[in-house]
Amino acid sequence: MAWRDSRTSRKRLLLFSLSIVLGIAALAAIGSLGSNLERAIEEQARTLLGADLVLSSRDGFSPAEEQLVHSLGGEQSRETSFSTMIYFVRGEGTRLVQVRALSGGFPFYGQLETKPAGAAQDFRRTGGTLVEESLLTQFGAKAGDEIRLGSLTTQIVGELDKVPGESVALATIAPRVYLPMEDLPRTGLLRQGSLVRYKVYFKFAPGTDASKLVEKIKPQLDQFRLSHETVADRKRDLGRSMDNLYHFLNLVGFIALLLGGVGVASAIHAHVKQKLGTVALLRCLGGSVAQTFAIYLAQGMALGLFGALVGAALGVAIQSALPKVLADFIPFTFQFSTSWLAIGRAVAIGFAICLLFALLPLLAVRRVSPLAAIRVAFEPQAARRDPFRWLVGACLGIGVAGFALSQTRDWRVGLGFAVGLALVFAILAATAKGLMLLARKLGGARLPFVWRQGLANLHRPNNRTLLLLLALGLGTFLMVSLFLVQQTLLTQLVSSGGTNQANTVLFDIQPDQRETVVQLVRSLGFPVLDQAPIITMRLTSLKGRTVESILADKQNHIPRWSLRHEYRSTYNDHLRDGEKLIAGQWHAQVTNDTKIVPISVEEGVAKELQIGLGDEIVFDVQGVPITTRVASLRLVDWRRVQPNFFIVFPRGVLDDAPAMDVLVTRVPSAAESAHLQREVVKQFSNVSAIDLRLILQTLDSILGKISFVIRFMAMFTVATGLLVLVGALLTGRYQRIQESILLRTLGASRGQILKILFAEYLALGLLAALTGILLAVVAAWALSRFVFEVHFVPEAVPLLIALVVVPGLTVATGLLMSRGVLNQPPLAILRAES
Amino acid sequence: MVWSWNKGLVSLNAILDVRGLSKSYPNGAGTLTVVKDISFSLAPGSTCAILGPSGSGKTTLLGLCAGLDQPTLGEVHLNGTHLGALDEDGRARVRSEVVGFVFQNFQLIPTLTALENVTVPLELRGENHAGDEAVSLLRRVGLGERLSHYPTQLSGGEQQRVALARAFINRPKILFADEPTGNLDAETGQMVIHNLFALNAEAGTTLVLVTHDTELAKRTQRIIRLKGGVVVEGA
Structure with a gap:
């Protein structure tokens, strides 16, 4: 019966089931990707580290540490890495790079991927360097060219494409040599x-x-402060970050599915409304409530299953595109294969969501009275008190929250996602209701007839205002908020390199080069905006307890990083711009024989270390223990481009300690910055320079790549929104044709009909865009304020673009879907059934 | 009288002049002729019924006369305007200026109140001050208390009376009524017909009434009887 009953509406129902297709396709493709990533990490774990174990140190290995390393045996390979400037002899280009000096057979598993392939071995035998591919492209260099690293002039023997376990995105900040x-x-x-x-x-x-x-050797590793990483560690860390990526994409895909679900609910609602007469007739003929309900439930299930299966098929088709989209973020290559388990899971989730959404309007079938068969204007009883409706609503809520929680590590984030999404849906729905109310109120306003009629369409019976506002508003919200967050992050960076601020940093300046580097910078016409010595040191003890004992203490709540961190401190006799004393007393100078040195500690790190004024800290300054006391706490504006420090010593203690200087200046153009860098590298080969414009460019490119991935996923929601829009317009098409014919019979021109449609879609599009934009601004503000902790700067241009594009797209789609409406001959009015 | 190239002389003082009107539709391999070679003309202020059984071509003829459709052959001159020479917007303009309609299924716009529905034809002409006239027309048909009601809040008879008021609001020269009582019970139908003829007489409008009800048809001055698309009596 369900099959026979669907005869006249089969095509339309199948069309509506397409609204869940994209959501399920996204889940299926991402699920498959997740399984592939998991399998690849399992299979390639060793090649992801390139070794069985890595030990690392910041200070080089002392004899005792060397002894430990020696005792571990096995085949060993050494690497010494640091940042410095590369200088391309031909073309005279310079840039900050990460140099890695290598001995031994690393990587033991996997390989350095180079062009030519043999270069990975050749450079070890014959000398020369492997240079990151992106760097060669940037400077137009190639194998055989000469480069200079410090005082070494050497050749490029090959381009470096991939290092086991490292992603390309990471290498764009400091290219590897x-x-x-x-x-x-x-x-x-x-x-x-x-x-x-x-x-x-x-x-x-x-x-x-x-x-x-x-x-076994953990105590010694802790004692020597050697970091370690095993294949299992890498697998866990990598698995966790890939999991984060996978879960995040899943959540974005899920939004598309939910929107599709709303589309299905709306289509079923329209379907049920059309079928009320049939249902009543079936009841008159002796059909029970359960029988009639079962007929339409079966249709809803078939619709869900069809959508789920088409979605799964599409998911299989697009899954191979995902690794390409994510290529820069996955630090390994893998053979992609379809995970049928993941596809099955997506089908099950999609089907369940679709069914739950379909059930909401389907429940109305149970309340259709046989009376409706003889009373044309019969309306089903109010649905609000139906307990099953509440039950289905609760199942939906629990389902959405459950899915969100299963995709996040922190339950607060999962719950936040579910609540946030519910809020967005609720606000869009409330806006739609408000719009309908306003349209009703405006009915009597002194607007031209076509505008009044267009606005009246927003609240007429069987209107699609709610659905369209949800679909359009959600798409706008997603895209605009992504854009705003990206812009805010970039603006933050740009403003920190603002007009009067520094934009070029020179570092690794040795104390004996201090004066000459300053002279060089000034002779080239650039100001020295700030300069500071940096002395590296580690914590030995805190408030009388050694770091080792704190680390070993299970009750300890001080983060490990803050205890093991290599602090790059400075000494100064005054506070820098952007620093503010918030407690204690500033000490500018002490004598050389001061037993306990009064220091100033940055407020944030003081909190992490759980220390306050008067607390004693002992530092190991490159082998020399120095006892200090927290004399003041400072607030530091980390966004300023200047040397900023956790710990500041007074003058008189560290003045002769081994240090390296950092100097910041402002260079007006990229060309002049390149000139400065060239001159610095020529005269002081150990001094490195960073042009913040380059960093900005790099971060822009990384953010661009990240937002491309997110936008790629958000497109599923936007496309679903368009499908829902098309579906909703098709549902209302019959009514539109009827009204258009009537108006034309009464003397309306095609232009007037078009204007009525234009007014309706313009109002819908404008309000959806405005609501979506407003929600996006709030979401972007919240993300900036609470997640990224930056000052939110809303950009007007993208908002205006959205304000034009969304209504434009709505009007265009609406008019396109209505084009047949104008072509119907008015004669049809005489044939219309009542 | 004026000369029409195809059909000879056309009555100059007729409000509706139909000459050699045929309408065919493609039907599988051949064509189905619904209306065949019909000619007649109506003087201003006259009343006429098009009578015939279901499928006789009554509604098609009405549609062609009112410019809702294009004939396959023949010409329709409405108020002296050759409809075949106009495009759809041109015909819409003629309808807006000269024609009133009453439909079997009322055809009110569900989002507009009774009063707003009545003013639509004038508003489409850009006349926005028709409120008083619409109110008086609605009062005239006994709906003075139902001005702000929506169609769903009105009974079938009330809806048809709103449709009547709408039909007369633009002071049409000719009114086409297609089975105006077809969806109403006898008593309500009588009331609507009473209103229809009364308003028509007051306004001096030409009335073309399509019906299969012989008694109703008898209330008009002239009956054109159709059978199988051909006029069997009264042309």
């Missing part, structure tokens, strides 16, 4: 105070459990 360890001393770049990381890679005999080994 590999050179053989033997050549490292010739660079002359390793001086005391330089920021260097030393690593030892281990390959153990098959069967060795690296994790157990680490467990």
Whole structure:
């Protein structure tokens, strides 16, 4: 019966089921991707680290540490890495890079992917360097060209494409350059105070459990403050970040499914309304409530199943595109294969959501009285008190919240997502109701007839105002909020490099170069805006307790990073611009023999370390213990481009400690910045320079890539919104044709009919855009304020663009879907059934 | 009289002049002729019924006369205007200026109140001050207390009376009524017909009434009887 009853509406129902297709396709494709990532991490775990174990240190390995390393045995490979400037001899380009001097056979698993392929081995044998592909492209350099690193002039032997376990996005900030360890001393770049990381890679005999080994030597590793990473650690970390990516994409895809669900609910609502007469007739003929309900439930289920299956098929088709979209964020390559389990899961979720949404209007079938068969104007009883309606609503709420919670680690985030989404839906729905009310009120206003009629369409019986506002508003909200957050983050960066602020930083300046570097900068006509010595140090003890004992204490709530951190501190006799004393007393100078040095601590790190005024801290300043006391707390504006420090010493204590200087200046143009960098590198090969414009560009490109991924996913929702829009317009088409014919019979011109339609769609589009934009501004503000902790700067241009594009798209789609309305001959009015 | 190229002389003083009107539709391999070679003319202020059984072509003829459709052959001159020479917007303008309609199924706009429905034809002409006239027309048909009611809040008879008021608001020269009592019970139908003829007589409007009700048809001055698309009596 369900099949036979659907005869006249089958095509239309199938069309409406398409609104859930994109949501399910997104879930299926992402689910499949997730399974593939999981499998790839499992299969390629070793190649993701390139070794069984990595130990790393910031200070180089002391004899005792070397002894420990030696005792671990296995095959070993060493890497020393630091940041410095590369200088391309041909073309004279310079840029900050991360140099990695390598000895031994790293990577033991997987390989450095290079062009030519043999270069990964050649550079170790014959000397020369592997240079990041993006860097070669930027400077138009190629294999065979000469480069200079410090005082070493060497050749490029190949371009570096991929390093096991590292993503391309990461490498865009500091491109990587590999050179053989033997050549490292010739660079002359390793001086005391330089920021260097030393690593030892281990390959153990098959069967060795690296994790157990680490467990055994943990006390020594802690004592020496050596960091360690095993394959299991990498697998866990990588799995976690890939999980985050997968869950995030899933949530974005889920929004499309929910919107599609609303589309289905609306289509079923229209379908049920059309079928009320049939239902009443069936009841008159002796059909029970359960029988009639079952007929339409079966139709709803068929609709859901059809949509779910088409969605799954589309998901399978588009899943192969996802790895390409995410290529820069996945630090490994993998063979993509369809995960039928994930596809099945997406179909099940999609079907369940679709069914729940369909049930809401379907429940009305139960309340159709046989009386409706003989009373034309019969309206079903009010649905609000139907307990089943509440039950279905509760199931939907629990389902959505449950899905959100299953996709987030922190339950507050999951709940926040579900509540936030419910709020967005509720606000859009309330706006739609408000619009209908306003349109009704405006009915008597002194507007021209076509405008009044267009607005009246918004509240007429069987209107689609609520659905259209949801579909259009949600799409606008998603796209605009993404754009606003991206813009705010970028504006933040741009403003920190604002007109009077520094935009170029020179660092790794040795104390003996201090004066000459300053002279060089000034001689080139640039100001020295700030300058500070940096002395690296570690915490030895805090309030009388050694760091080791605090770390070993299970009750300790101080974050590990803040205890193990290598603090880059300075000394100064005055507060910098952007620093504010909020407690205690500032000490400008002490004598050399001061036993307990009064220091100033940044407020945030003081909180992390759980210290306050008067507390004692002992630092290990490159082998020399210095006892200090917290004399003041400072507020630091970290957004300012200037040397900012957690710990500031007074003058007189660290003046002779091994230090490196940092200097900030402002260079008006990129060309002049390149000139400055060239001159600095030519004269002081160890000094590095960062042009913040370049960093800005890089971050812009990374943010662009991230937002492309998010936008790609959001497009599923936007496209679903368009499908729902088309579906809703098709549902109302019959009524529109009737009204248009009537008006034309009464003398309306085609132009007047078009204006009426235009007014309706314009009002809908404008309000959807305005609501979506307003919600987006609130969401972007909340994200900026609470998640990114930056000042929210709404940009007017994208908002105006949305305000034009959304109504424009609505009007265009509306008129396109109504084009047949104008072509119907008015004669049809005489044939119309009442 | 004026000369029409195809059909010879056309009555100059007729409000509606129909000459050699045929309408065919493609039907599978051949064509189905619904109305065949009909000619007649109506003087201003006269009343006429088009009578015939279901499927005889009454409604098609009415549609052609009112410019709602284009004939396959023949001409329709409405108030001296050759409808075939106009495009759809041109015909809409003629309808707006000369024609009034009453439909079997009332055809009110559901989002407009009774009063607003009545003023639509004038508003489409850009006349926005028809409120008083609409109110008096609605009072005239006994709906003075139902001005702000929506169609769903009115009974069938009331809806048809609103439709009557709408039909007369633009002071049409000719009124086409298609089975105006077809959806009403006998008593209500009588009331509507009474209103229809009374308003028609007051305004001096030409009335073309399509019906299969012989008694109703007898109330008009002239009956054109159709059968199988052909006039069998009264042309």
